[in-house]
Amino acid sequence: MTVHNxxxxxxxxxxxxxxxxxxxxxxxxxxxxxxxxRALMTAAAAIRAAKDxxxxxxxxxxxxxxxxxxxxxxxxxxxxxxxxxxxxAKGVEVVAALPDPVGRELARWTRPNGLxxxxxxxxxxxxxxxxxxxxxxxxxxxxxxxKSGNAAILRGGSDSIRSAGAIHAAMTQGLKAxxxxxxxxxxxxxxxxAAVGMMLEGLxxxxxxxxxxxxxxxxxxxxxxARVPVLAHLEGLCHxxxxxxxxxxxxxxxxLNAKMRRTxxxxxxxxxxxxxxxxxxxxxPVLADLAxxxxxxxxxxxxxxxxxxxxxxxxxxxxxxYLDAIIAVRCVDGLxxxxxxxxxxxxxxxxxxxTEDAAAAEKFMNSVDSAIVxxxxxxxFADGGEFGMxxxxxxxxxxxxxxGPVGAEQLTTFKYVVRGTGQTRP
Amino acid sequence: MTVHNxxxxxxxxxxxxxxxxxxxxxxxxxxxxxxxxRALMTAAAAIRAAKDxxxxxxxxxxxxxxxxxxxxxxxxxxxxxxxxxxxxAKGVEVVAALPDPVGRELARWTRPNGLxxxxxxxxxxxxxxxxxxxxxxxxxxxxxxxKSGNAAILRGGSDSIRSAGAIHAAMTQGLKAxxxxxxxxxxxxxxxxAAVGMMLEGLxxxxxxxxxxxxxxxxxxxxxxARVPVLAHLEGLCHxxxxxxxxxxxxxxxxLNAKMRRTxxxxxxxxxxxxxxxxxxxxxPVLADLAxxxxxxxxxxxxxxxxxxxxxxxxxxxxxxYLDAIIAVRCVDGLxxxxxxxxxxxxxxxxxxxTEDAAAAEKFMNSVDSAIVxxxxxxxFADGGEFGMxxxxxxxxxxxxxxGPVGAEQLTTFKYVVRGTGQTRP
Numbered sequence: 001m002t003v004h005n006x007x008x009x010x011x012x013x014x015x016x017x018x019x020x021x022x023x024x025x026x027x028x029x030x031x032x033x034x035x036x037x038r039a040l041m042t043a044a045a046a047i048r049a050a051k052d053x054x055x056x057x058x059x060x061x062x063x064x065x066x067x068x069x070x071x072x073x074x075x076x077x078x079x080x081x082x083x084x085x086x087x088x089a090k091g092v093e094v095v096a097a098l099p100d101p102v103g104r105e106l107a108r109w110t111r112p113n114g115l116x117x118x119x120x121x122x123x124x125x126x127x128x129x130x131x132x133x134x135x136x137x138x139x140x141x142x143x144x145x146x147k148s149g150n151a152a153i154l155r156g157g158s159d160s161i162r163s164a165g166a167i168h169a170a171m172t173q174g175l176k177a178x179x180x181x182x183x184x185x186x187x188x189x190x191x192x193x194a195a196v197g198m199m200l201e202g203l204x205x206x207x208x209x210x211x212x213x214x215x216x217x218x219x220x221x222x223x224x225x226a227r228v229p230v231l232a233h234l235e236g237l238c239h240x241x242x243x244x245x246x247x248x249x250x251x252x253x254x255x256l257n258a259k260m261r262r263t264x265x266x267x268x269x270x271x272x273x274x275x276x277x278x279x280x281x282x283x284x285p286v287l288a289d290l291a292x293x294x295x296x297x298x299x300x301x302x303x304x305x306x307x308x309x310x311x312x313x314x315x316x317x318x319x320x321x322y323l324d325a326i327i328a329v330r331c332v333d334g335l336x337x338x339x340x341x342x343x344x345x346x347x348x349x350x351x352x353x354x355t356e357d358a359a360a361a362e363k364f365m366n367s368v369d370s371a372i373v374x375x376x377x378x379x380x381f382a383d384g385g386e387f388g389m390x391x392x393x394x395x396x397x398x399x400x401x402x403x404g405p406v407g408a409e410q411l412t413t414f415k416y417v418v419r420g421t422g423q424t425r426p
Numbered sequence: 427m428t429v430h431n432x433x434x435x436x437x438x439x440x441x442x443x444x445x446x447x448x449x450x451x452x453x454x455x456x457x458x459x460x461x462x463x464r465a466l467m468t469a470a471a472a473i474r475a476a477k478d479x480x481x482x483x484x485x486x487x488x489x490x491x492x493x494x495x496x497x498x499x500x501x502x503x504x505x506x507x508x509x510x511x512x513x514x515a516k517g518v519e520v521v522a523a524l525p526d527p528v529g530r531e532l533a534r535w536t537r538p539n540g541l542x543x544x545x546x547x548x549x550x551x552x553x554x555x556x557x558x559x560x561x562x563x564x565x566x567x568x569x570x571x572x573k574s575g576n577a578a579i580l581r582g583g584s585d586s587i588r589s590a591g592a593i594h595a596a597m598t599q600g601l602k603a604x605x606x607x608x609x610x611x612x613x614x615x616x617x618x619x620a621a622v623g624m625m626l627e628g629l630x631x632x633x634x635x636x637x638x639x640x641x642x643x644x645x646x647x648x649x650x651x652a653r654v655p656v657l658a659h660l661e662g663l664c665h666x667x668x669x670x671x672x673x674x675x676x677x678x679x680x681x682l683n684a685k686m687r688r689t690x691x692x693x694x695x696x697x698x699x700x701x702x703x704x705x706x707x708x709x710x711p712v713l714a715d716l717a718x719x720x721x722x723x724x725x726x727x728x729x730x731x732x733x734x735x736x737x738x739x740x741x742x743x744x745x746x747x748y749l750d751a752i753i754a755v756r757c758v759d760g761l762x763x764x765x766x767x768x769x770x771x772x773x774x775x776x777x778x779x780x781t782e783d784a785a786a787a788e789k790f791m792n793s794v795d796s797a798i799v800x801x802x803x804x805x806x807f808a809d810g811g812e813f814g815m816x817x818x819x820x821x822x823x824x825x826x827x828x829x830g831p832v833g834a835e836q837l838t839t840f841k842y843v844v845r846g847t848g849q850t851r852p
Contacts, residue, residue: 026769026793026795029792029793029795030793109814111812111813111814115803115807115812117813117814122795124825124826125795125825208825208826209825209826224653227650229655229824229826231826247848249848253848253850254848254850257850257851258850261850261851343452361845366456367452367455369452369455369548369551370841371841371842372841372842372844373841373843374844374845374846375843375844375845375846376845376846376847376848376849377845377846377847377848377849378849378850378851380851381541381844381849386537386541386851387537387842388535388537388543398655399550399551399634399635399655399839400550400634400635400655400657400826400827400839401826401827403839403840403841403842404841404842413825414829415796415797415798415830416797416798416813416830417791417799417801418799418800418801418807419787419801419802419803420801420802420803421802421803422673422675422676422679422680422802422803423802423803423804423807424679424680424682424683424684424687424803424804424806425687425804425807425809
């Protein structure tokens with residue numbers, strides 16, 4: 001009975017959150033660019049001003065997490081400090097300075113009957129964001145949804161509930177100062193996981209889009225259960241292909257950077273494909289660089305014949321996103337075989353070719369069906385900031401709506417605005 | 427045991443369809459604009475050449491439908507004749523003549539580090555289209571997916587299985603003549619409804635998008651069950667708002683056309699909102715026009731006070747898509763009340779304002795959150811052909827990917843093509 005009652009109470013609370021978000025979405029849709037900028041600038045200042053409060057809340061989260069036996073790398077993710085709070089505030093300011101994505105005229109034409117048709121960018125409406133323990137997502141996601149004129153329902157991990165709450169309070173101050181509804185960014189405070197399930201059901205039609213931001217477990221659950229559209233970032237099984245016409249210096253610099261700059265990011269390379277014609281000339285020095293940098297090499301027989309320290313790669317290796325200092329290396333016979341490998345094993349995230357042959361590069365970039373394809377550049381550029389988008393909420397790996405980095409612009413949709421002079425349809 | 431075996435056999439068959447589509451999608455992605463045009467022109471000619479075959483197949487479908495007691499309006503939808511076959515062939519030619527939507531450069535910029543980033547339109551991949559008894563969808567949907575470089579899996583209603591099969595054979599001839607895989611347009615021939623369920627599960631990752639085309643029952647089932655993205659057209663509960671500054675002649679012409687030109691289309695007006703200030707001056711002649719044209723009027727008390735023959739509208743009327751010669755009419759006090767009514771009861775499809783006040787029109791079009799908003803034009807313009815898109819597969823009412831008319835361009839996604847000179851990320 002208690003369970004039933006508390007479930008009812010939670011459901012009522014969550015439905016109220018949804019209804020408030022829908023109402024806030026209308027005010028946000030009509031908010032001016034200036035109001036949104038003011039809200040963001042005030043929020044950034046409020047984050048700085050609340051530094052001590054945020055740090056106190058974070059200490060309490062960390063103590064609770066340690067007491068519950070959370071492993072150290074996860075505690076690190078949860079932890080805030082002066083620098084991380086300053087980075088968060090700066091991030092909000094960067095989003096504030098972006099051009100307003102709402103109201104952009106994406107296309108406009110006139111029909112023979114005189115109808116003037118414009119395709120105009122508009123906010124999506126209510127965006128639900130479900131994330132894990134990083135408390136900074138509260139500021140990042142809040143800022144991007146605010147900039148794009150949406151209302152946000154944020155649901156962070158229960159481990160970071162105090163930290164996220166303190167950051168959320170600062171975001172709310174920004175909204176208030178700009179005369180925007182405070183409910184434009186709501187933070188779901190309950191640690192009851194049933195709240196996530198309710199969000200995935202759409203809160204009675206009051207959520208237009210769900211964005212999961214976290215590991216495979218979270219994303220998988222969201223994709224399996226959501227009854228509303230999901231903008232998901234699945235894994236980044238990224239490839240670097242050294243073509244027979246690769247420049248050696250570029251090959252060495254790009255392969256090393258793509259794998260080792262940061263191994264834990266989704267744009268890190270996981271598989272290296274080397275053309276048989278340059279296996280000794282290019283492959284060997286590249287593999288030596290990687291090994292020297294502390295990377296474990298897992299290669300096929302051809303690779304092991306030129307680089308014997310490599311462990312034998314299994315079928316499983318071609319399918320693995322290590323997110324670690326390990327790389328799978330395969331010898332391929334030409335461009336077609338490289339493309340076929342990526343088609344079979346890749347995750348349609350980010351793939352690069354290193355070559356001085358422009359025709360081969362264009363063929364590769366045309367045929368590889370990934371969100372981002374690169375020619376002579378590191379896969380680690382797969383990032384909204386590096387693309388000039390200011391900030392991102394993730395890298396979309398689906399085909400619908402937005403592929404690649406999802407920034408403020410990608411959190412908009414569009415409408416057709418048709419201006420007539422009394423036209424009727426024959 | 428039989429059931430189990432036949433289920434297994436169907437599953438194997440459907441998975442093979444999915445795998446063949448995925449393979450065809452790669453060839454289609456790389457098909458040239460010329461190849462696709464040739465395929466479509468040949469298909470149009472093949473439809474004309476196969477006229478007798480298609481009519482024979484259609485006669486068999488109709489006999490079976492009549493024998494099974496299908497109601498006359500549904501038999502009408504199923505029926506083909508010389509004119510309808512010619513219209514189908516012409517439709518395919520119109521799509522052939524459209525500009526190629528694949529490869530368009532949607533944006534391009536250079537980063538300070540010299541990276542050249544382009545956002546380029548690409549096909550989505552494999553599109554599953556689930557429809558009902560209209561056999562012409564086989565040609566329309568096949569042509570649009572072909573033009574946009576996608577592979578299609580078509581699943582029509584079992585009532586039209588013979589007609590659709592004959593049309594599908596003509597489409598296949600086009601693909602063959604252009605050197606494209608015949609499996610780029612597959613038609614699922616089984617009448618087993620379990621095949622639809624399998625498509626909604628995504629055929630082992632081999633369907634990227636499902637488009638339902640049919641009534642509420644079909645669309646509802648697809649939206650509830652699909653495990654892959656859905657581009658759905660829900661109902662069109664469209665409004666016409668006569669503002670206090672409406673021109674009388676325009677008000678009369680637009681209201682009559684929006685409701686009565688064709689009552690069965692999704693862009694037909696279902697509710698008329700009349701500003702109290704012009705209820706007598708404009709409302710009365712508009713309602714008289716509608717009544718004279720055979721439209722049933724259901725109004726609120728204010729409307730009935732100026733137009734007594736109107737039946738009293740109930741709350742239910744504001745929520746009803748009649749698709750018939752019936753209109754709900756409400757008197758509102760100004761623009762804000764009109765917008766609030768549309769926000770509460772509308773379906774975010776198509777809504778129009780009639781006014782000579784430009785500021786009021788812009789406010790209306792900015793605030794009404796619908797796929798199409800019109801100023802001084804009939805809601806019946808909600809149509810891909812009328813927008814100049816050549817053809818459409820439906821009008822999207824969701825917020826993600828494509829809103830409004832879905833033509834060949836809307837059946838594409840994009841990728842980022844990044845050209846470098848050896849850049850690595852610091």
